[in-house]
Amino acid sequence: MRHHLVLRVVSKLLIPFIILYGLYVQFHGDFSPGGGFQAGVIVAAAIILYALIFGTDRAKQVFKPRILMVMAPLGVMLFALTGYAALALGGNYLDYDWLAQNDTAGQHIGILTVEFGVFLTVVSVMALIFLAFAGRTHEIHDDDW
Amino acid sequence: MLELFLAKYNYWIVILLMMIGLYVVVARGNLVKKIIGLNVFQTSVFVMYISLGKVAGGTAPVLTGKNELFSNPLPHVLILTAIVVGVATTALGLAIVVRVREAYGTIEDDEIEEIERQDMAGDLEGRRR
């Protein structure tokens, strides 16, 4: 899509704001509607937009699949380890109350870490799914459809 | 009659979507279209859950200090999970379709069946040897 000047300029303008909005949704997850899933999908949408406009090869240089492949399991592990932390501090599995002195603070810490783990996983998995499908061989011809 | 239809319109939408989805899954031979049908079918369930959580006049369940009437947030949370499951199923299904296309050269049900019949005949041939 080298020649689509308007698309390139507009998406370059939009992508930072999409990511910023994603982060807003992410870090407001403990106060208002939002959280890791939604934020993850919004940021992944930015990555997919980038890949659509500038091509999957360039997208793969910026968002390296190898790193994404590590980020996805790390997010899940962050989630699970928060649960183990509560367990180690004396509570039930995933009982955020035990994560800090004060119950409310503990809930905030717990929700934010867990949601961050979800965010990491959702971003990387959505981007990986797109890159994996888009990066497959281009052997499907137009007249096959 | 019409009033029954209008008062419970959300269920009619759910039933309609469900039937369309199941019909596509059963009646279409194209593997990708079957997945689309599956998605429509799952969407009907999402709509069902969400609509049953709605409280007339209720707002989003965010505590603002005022004594407000809230919609039931639990179905939303459940459906968020179900949507994620749906996305994972779709992605996996499409991934398998891509592999099927690479292995068989087609994603039409009947053509794949024909090729598999030949595979099976090949197996039987091996048995007679």
Added chain:
Amino acid sequence: MTGSALSGIMPHLPALQVVVPLLSAPICFLLRRGLVSWAFATVISWAAFATALLLLQAVLTDGTIRYEIGGWAAPWGIEYVIDATNAIVLVIVAGIGAVVMPYARRSVAAEVPANQHSLYYTAYLLCLAGLLGVSITGDAFNVFVFLEITSLSSYILISAGAGMDRRALTAAYNYLVLGTVGATFFVIGVGLLYMVTGTLNIIDLSARVPALQDNRTIHVAFAFIVVGMGLKLALFPLHTWLPNAYTYAPSTSTAFLAATATKVSVYVLMRFLFVVFAPTYGFMALTLNYVLLPLALIAMVAATIAAIYQYNLKRLLAFSSVAQLGYMVLGIAYGSVQGLTATLLHLFNHALMKGALFLAVGCIMLRVGDVTMLGVRGLGRQMPWTMAAFVVGGLSLIGVPLTVGFISKWYLVTAALSDGRWPIAAVILASSLLAVIYVWKVVEAAYFKEPPAGRVVREAPLSMLVPTWILVLANVGFGINAEFTVDVAQTAAMGLLGIVP
């Protein structure tokens, strides 16, 4: 020191049972090296097995265990509830996983492309975590979530056979479509239950639903859940996904899934039928008698006959699985303590026999590469241990005395006779006799036919023979001394029906 550490962990075992395999899946993914991933998955499987045994012991001594995830009290939060019934299912699932994993190394190395090994074990761990989660959870929606974790990972475990035969892909695809429809039916049922009762907790549901026996919405929910779980457990006419899936999956996947996945679905069906709906009359009670019972009987006969005509051993065993699931549903359809005891016994016993048989077939796959009637010719002398394992497993499948198969059938027949339903007992015996035919076909080919000229075959490696024989010996051991399993099954059946012993 270790004693105090153990007593500190004890109260959290229900959570650890699920989250240890769940957390180990991403770790396994990060390990990347096939062999390291395998070693890790093996250790986790054995840890899960130990946890399951400890939980069973705790349940048998102290009664039902309830665990609140995240410290949220029961009707609002998700809780894990373990009673005798799901303690058995946990032991079955984790035990089969622990036995299959040491076996997996050689078998997977031969049947799955090397660059996929790590991913294969990751999918296996997810499947294990999902199966354990379905069995342990006391929340209806959580059942759905774990069910889908299980299903998604088992589609991967099946399609991993694509390197051997491309038909694994279409088998996995068909399973995916039908499995998703089944799970969605289940979740529709759960949604309708929530609509009427306002709760998702199974214990809460069991307090509120029986009072609503005549409610139309409850009837619809019941129908959706029964059909949905029927799809998942491959109840005859809904079994069409199963034969291909088991035939073309790698041997390890087949052995693991055949011994665990459908059993867990049977468990969910039991839990919902008898704990949540607990029908005493009307539409739902009639369904047991006029829908599940005939279907179970047809499955027992029709699938056994279909098995007789199969040339591929895996396919033969897959059809026999459909028949055996018929036996389990038959016990459910009785709806009596004896019937449920028989179902639970068969749940355990069938896991042992099908596990042993599919592992033996996997050994043949490794050494001969051909598991058809042609491939097993003359193997009785060339792979004596493997074929002996197959024969003992086959005898157990038929229900010969001194094997676990006999115990299950004995209880099924007594349950039928105690209601005076002797035609059903006759059908059970007839289908057992038919099973003799397909087991004999394999025995005949293996022991009385000459091997193809010039084929040199060695016995399977020890790492695969030992797990196979552990299951074979368990078949015989629990067949000779069935006191323990019968006891547990009886307690569990009474628990399901809410009868205080």
